[in-house]
Amino acid sequence: xxxxxxxxxxxxxxxxxxxxxxxxxxxxxxxxxxxxxxxxxxxxxxxxxxxxxxxxxxxxxxxxxxxxxxxxxxxxx
Amino acid sequence: xxxxxxxxxxxxxxxxxxxxxxxxxxxxxxxxxxxxxxxxxxxxxxxxxxxxxxxxxxxxxxxxxxxxxxxxxxxxx
Amino acid sequence: xxxxxxxxxxxxxxxxxxxxxxxxxxxxxxxxxxxxxxxxxxxxxxxxxxxxxxxxxxxxxxxxxxxxxxxxxxxxxxxxxxxxxxxxxxxxxxxxxxxxxxxxxxxxxxxxxxxxxxxxxxxxxxxxxxxxxxxxxxxxxxxxxxx
Amino acid sequence: xxxxxxxxxxxxxxxxxxxxxxxxxxxxxxxxxxxxxxxxxxxxxxxxxxxxxxxxxxxxxxxxxxxxxxxxxxxxxxxxxxxxxxxxxxxxxxxxxxxxxxxxxxxxxxxxxxxxxxxxxxxxxxxxxxxxxxxxxxxxxxxxxxx
Numbered sequence: 001x002x003x004x005x006x007x008x009x010x011x012x013x014x015x016x017x018x019x020x021x022x023x024x025x026x027x028x029x030x031x032x033x034x035x036x037x038x039x040x041x042x043x044x045x046x047x048x049x050x051x052x053x054x055x056x057x058x059x060x061x062x063x064x065x066x067x068x069x070x071x072x073x074x075x076x077x
Numbered sequence: 078x079x080x081x082x083x084x085x086x087x088x089x090x091x092x093x094x095x096x097x098x099x100x101x102x103x104x105x106x107x108x109x110x111x112x113x114x115x116x117x118x119x120x121x122x123x124x125x126x127x128x129x130x131x132x133x134x135x136x137x138x139x140x141x142x143x144x145x146x147x148x149x150x151x152x153x154x
Numbered sequence: 155x156x157x158x159x160x161x162x163x164x165x166x167x168x169x170x171x172x173x174x175x176x177x178x179x180x181x182x183x184x185x186x187x188x189x190x191x192x193x194x195x196x197x198x199x200x201x202x203x204x205x206x207x208x209x210x211x212x213x214x215x216x217x218x219x220x221x222x223x224x225x226x227x228x229x230x231x232x233x234x235x236x237x238x239x240x241x242x243x244x245x246x247x248x249x250x251x252x253x254x255x256x257x258x259x260x261x262x263x264x265x266x267x268x269x270x271x272x273x274x275x276x277x278x279x280x281x282x283x284x285x286x287x288x289x290x291x292x293x294x295x296x297x298x299x300x301x
Numbered sequence: 302x303x304x305x306x307x308x309x310x311x312x313x314x315x316x317x318x319x320x321x322x323x324x325x326x327x328x329x330x331x332x333x334x335x336x337x338x339x340x341x342x343x344x345x346x347x348x349x350x351x352x353x354x355x356x357x358x359x360x361x362x363x364x365x366x367x368x369x370x371x372x373x374x375x376x377x378x379x380x381x382x383x384x385x386x387x388x389x390x391x392x393x394x395x396x397x398x399x400x401x402x403x404x405x406x407x408x409x410x411x412x413x414x415x416x417x418x419x420x421x422x423x424x425x426x427x428x429x430x431x432x433x434x435x436x437x438x439x440x441x442x443x444x445x446x447x448x
Contacts, residue, residue, distance in 0.1 A: 009283035010294040053216035075295040076282025077253045086430035087441045130363035152442040153429025167314035184345030184395035191338040198331030248331035263448040301410040
């Protein structure tokens with residue numbers, strides 16, 4: 001009964017963590033997972049969210065065993 | 078006092094000549110040079126014309142020592 | 155259709171040639187008439203004036219699948235015979251190749267269009283993040299340049 | 302800016318690499334961020350079903366200058382650092398490279414746009430004529446395929 005939360009790039013550096021395990025609580029959105037994981041009220045503007053390596057929204061619901069990731073706008077290529 | 082007339086590709090094959098020298102006559106257009114060189118009344122449709130290796134029109138005037146070329150639509154690349 | 159992430163220098167022309175040989179082995183020679191290749195490389199100036207090096211972070215697993223989805227979309231939109239994407243990760247020096255996109259098709263329009271589609275989608279959706287190092291320290295690149 | 306006509310096989314990737322080395326020697330490394338390369342090659346099917354070989358006729362002098370004018374136009378329209386055009390003439394076999402267009406620039410938009418501009422202009426204005434050979438004899442290609 002857990003979820004994995006990952007942070008990348010600037011977010012990873014600013015939060016000082018790249019991955020954290022949280023107990024699973026039914027009915028949470030990614031936005032609420034962010035709050036629980038970081039103890040920050042709001043997602044920084046333009047933060048991108050993925051669930052199980054697919055893009056998702058702040059309102060997407062998180063299921064048990066999900067991998068939730070937060071990262072800044074991408075800058076590859 | 079001469080001009081050079083060149084033919085390329087299908088025109089070259091159909092006319093059976095790739096280059097001919099004509100006496101220079103002042104005031105001729107490329108269309109008239111075609112007539113003098115080939116003894117054909119009209120340029121085949123879509124024929125392209127160049128004077129001194131620059132695109133020209135059927136009405137362009139030909140000067141002494143000019144190189145006039147006639148060729149079909151290009152198909153490179 | 156192939157996607158590779160490389161931690162270390164790669165030679166984009168060698169990659170294209172090798173992939174093309176595989177393609178010819180698979181579908182026969184004389185099948186494609188057009189190959190469009192794009193190579194993005196690291197300049198020594200960007201948001202900061204003098205960039206001495208760069209680190210490319212990525213999201214193992216998601217980055218690969220995002221690139222595969224993008225290439226699949228291109229194949230659905232245009233009559234493409236094959237695609238190749240190679241992208242650097244890790245530490246990068248100026249003038250190194252960062253990204254290679256190659257598309258093979260029968261006619262040029264599809265090759266050009268699909269190649270550019272893949273590059274634009276990669277720039278906006280593939281999880282990569284650049285951190286540039288200059289004399290004054292490191293900073294994250296805020297956003298990609300528009301096309 | 303270079304234009305070459307080749308009577309005989311050429312390796313497009315080697316040509317691009319050689320030209321790029323020259324470019325780096327001239328302007329320094331780390332100056333260009335984008336290279337767009339297009340390669341057109343001979344398929345074994347075209348207007349006729351099975352094309353066994355092809356001959357490319359050209360207009361010595363005018364063909365080279367037409368290509369140079371086209372590349373110059375591209376440099377005036379977009380912030381391009383350098384261009385390379387290589388085109389085969391003479392006898393060509395299926396799968397041979399026919400044309401190579403390479404463009405180097407700081408950003409990808411200019412590289413893509415200038416490359417395609419050069420190819421489209423080349424197809425419509427550069428004096429080359431293809432004659433295909435099939436089992437039933439030779440015939441002149443009537444017109445180029447649209448993009």
